[in-house]
Amino acid sequence: MNAVSVGLSTRDLYLFNNGDSFHSYRFLGAHPTRLGFEIGVRFSVWAPQAKAVYVAGSFNRWIGENHAMERVGKTGVWSLFIPDLEPGVLYKYELETADGTRFMKSDPYAFRSERRPRTASIVTDLSTYQWNDSAWQLRQKDANPYREPMLIYEVHLGSWRVKGKEDFLSYEEMADELIDYVIGMGYTHIELLPVTEHPLDKSWGYQITGYYSATSRYGTPEQLMLFVDRCHQKGIGVLLDWVPGHFCKDDHGLRLFDGTPIYEGADWKRAEKPLWGTLAFDFGRKEVQSFLISNAIFWMDVFHIDGLRVDAVASMIDLHFDKPPELLTYNKFGGKENTDAIRFLKRLNETVFHYYPNALMIAEDSSAWPAVTSPTYMGGLGFNFKWNMGWMNDMLRYMSLEPQDRIHHHNLITFSLMYAFSENYVLPLSHDEVVHGKRSLLNKMSGTYEQKFAHLRLFYGYWMTHPGKKLLFMGGEWGQFDEWKDAESLDWKLLEYESHGRMNDYVRRLNGIYKECSPLWERDCDPGGFEWIDVHNAAQSIIVFLRRGLDPNHIHVMLCNFSNVHYENYRAGMPEEGNYRIIMNSDDIAFGGHSKSDSDPIPTQAVPWQGRAQSITLSLPPLTFLMLAFEKGKSKKLRRHRIANGS
Structure with a gap:
């Protein structure tokens, strides 16, 4: 049989056989169509070594003898047009081998299938849906995901x-x-x-x-x-x-x-x-x-x-x-x-x-x-x-350590920046990390129940501000305590508990901060968008770094205290003279921590520190992530900044 007799294109089949058909779903499979004056369904399947192929389905009581497909030249494709069939018909291919063995197969190109455990394919027309996303598609033409x-x-x-x-x-x-x-x-x-x-x-x-x-x-x-x-x-x-x-x-x-x-x-x-x-x-x-x-x-x-x-x-x-x-x-x-x-x-x-x-x-x-x-x-x-699987594995290992043991494993939180710009990365906290006895993200954290939440908030803060796009598996946003149970619903009832509800509030706010602060994403693939301020402070388990946007004055400074020690007068070098305002504090009472909100600007001091000409002092609670936004201009007034402890 030649291709034209069943409405197939010889060019399409040639491209398919040569690995160059990129829309083969448009002619292989089951397609409602018109052939001559008849309306029906054309079935086409690739089965190069079959002796014979039949179409069996709900329309012929699953007996394919009367609907034998014909081989289309030497393409390995078999095809048959059956008139008067409509979408919704169930079907399979019945194949016969050289030794006479027969068996049924679902259509590799089926557009719809029966719900398991049934396995028949279903004739489907995918062309009828009316899309309303033209505005999105237009925006995507100018998108720059990097x-x-x-x-x-x-x-x-x-x-x-x-x-x-x-x-x-x-x-x-x-x-x-x-x-x-x-x-x-x-x-x-x-x-x-x-x-x-x-x-x-x-x-x-x-x-x-x-x-x-x-x-x-x-x-x-x-x-x-x-x-x-x-x-x-x-x-x-x-x-x-x-x-x-x-x-x-x-x-x-x-x-x-x-x-x-x-x-x-x-x-x-x-x-x-x-x-x-x-x-x-x-x-x-x-x-x-x-x-x-x-x-x-x-x-x-x-x-x-x-x-x-x-x-x-x-x-x-x-x-x-x-x-x-x-x-x-x-x-x-x-x-x-x-x-x-x-x-x-x-x-x-x-x-x-x-x-x-x-x-x-x-x-x-x-x-x-x-x-x-x-x-x-x-x-x-x-x-x-x-x-970035390396970052994920290192960080989850680090966060499972007791704070006093982290002094010996500081490289786990800093090593990723040695290769962070060698590829364009997504930082995944995926389903793979919360199944098969690996425990949930919250339950991976060390410490008491309350400390686990503090650890997770700190971890999320570092994750969100580390170079790379972000991925979080469902349930992680409120600290699901049990492993993912794939046959059950997420534990939505946990949101009724204050600790999980506040974790959810924290993630929502952290997500908002991420989208609002362009230095956190517009130079993700550019090493000029990241600088260490304090990278070697293993003794205190603290890191300080900055993210810089395309506008060189658009700067955010992050402080992460992975220890369980409260540093009342922690001094950190700052990249520019001016004022710095805390815009995110994982230890805020609103998120389940112990610190009262304080958004007053922190002026820099002309005290060289950590290789910077300017520095600030602030109170850095244990297991805390702080994010500071730079405000250009002369420092207003020299003062000591503290985060008031509300516990």
Whole structure:
């Protein structure tokens, strides 16, 4: 059969076979269409080694014999137009191998799937939704993510808030509740854990069967479009956690799709991901490249997603990642680098930025691979941001130490600035850090119950003012005490308790300060925007640093006291003569601390200190973060500044 007879383009199929089809979802899969004078559905699937392929579904009592697909030339694609079918029809592909074995598979390009445990694909028309986010799209054309605030709220839709056991809020209900909450807390973006179709709730969406199918757990594709649309109308960007590194082995999915390993590749040692019980894609196969790159484009094109957090990059580029000796393989040069995956990632990013120049492509990469966020023409992988896993691990280890032990581990809070500008970083406090016995962020902190809150406020202050964009997993904003429970709602009842309610107030205010103070984000990728004032004070476990904006007089100074000692007359060098005003104090009574608010300006003194010609003295409570704003002009009046203790 030739392509034209079923309405396929020979050029599209040629590009697909050569890894150059970046919109393959427009012709593969099930598409309601008109062929000649008939209206129906065209089904097309790639199954190069199949002996025969049939379409079985609710319209033919799941008996595909009368709906045999035809092979389209030598493309490996099979296609069939069935008249009089409409959206809503359930279907699968029935494939027959050379030895006569038959089995059913879901459509790799299905736009909608049955709710688990059912596995049929559903004919869907994605072209009917009327978008209302043109103002957002226009603004994004002039966006510069490197010099704008980025404060990401990471969400698992199945447990942010639920009605009951496995009774989830829909995408549409989330559009009513989650978006307003995010706006009220001051976030700029929502990042969704994978919403692609997956069979097992416990995988959180990271083991996928339907890459083009928004999971039916939370409703229809149109409802997800509505969610994204409303986010954009209210000024919130939407990021999607995307998983190109591996897929699950469920029988109805991609594994041995046509009876042979066409998505995972023939080398089973390379395909196996024993740590997760999944299979890696064959990144060197051209049709797999078309499938995956098209999928990234699909979410931006059809669902208006603003960017992707690309999961497990380290596992893609390292052939030995978490593999036992018997599964080790090597590239043609004898190394362990997955050269196919590296080329794929570069091509992925080049393609995304060709079509969407202001997209966010964020690598979740735990390796030391260089130039992850450098352009591909400079030898980089081409992402524009990367998670800073080193900073996260060092800081969480440090915050778990007792204050008296921190004197020996001061480097854990300062080392990150040795490489902070080597990549464009996001500082993640993600779901991965609050599961599997790792404890919640609050419960990682050392000390008594009250001290844990003080530690967490201090930690958040340093996190928010350290160079890099920010990401916080849901529940961290009020100090959820238990680990994340993926099958239950967040512990919203904790907000009724004063300590958690005040933590929530603190995070909301800290988020607001972050967005108001441009030095905290407009030079995130520029080492000229950061200076140490006191970096070596391990004896007191204190650090002092500044962030400077594009306007050289726009300066904020941060003091972090990681000790449990109250320093009544702490002297700190200041970068300029003038007055400094405390605009954030983590020890404020309003946030659960012991200090009374004091916003009086603190004048500098002509006392050289810490390499600076000017300095100030102030009272620095234990386990406290202070943020000071510089006010240009001569110091008004020499005085000793104290933070009154209200305890």
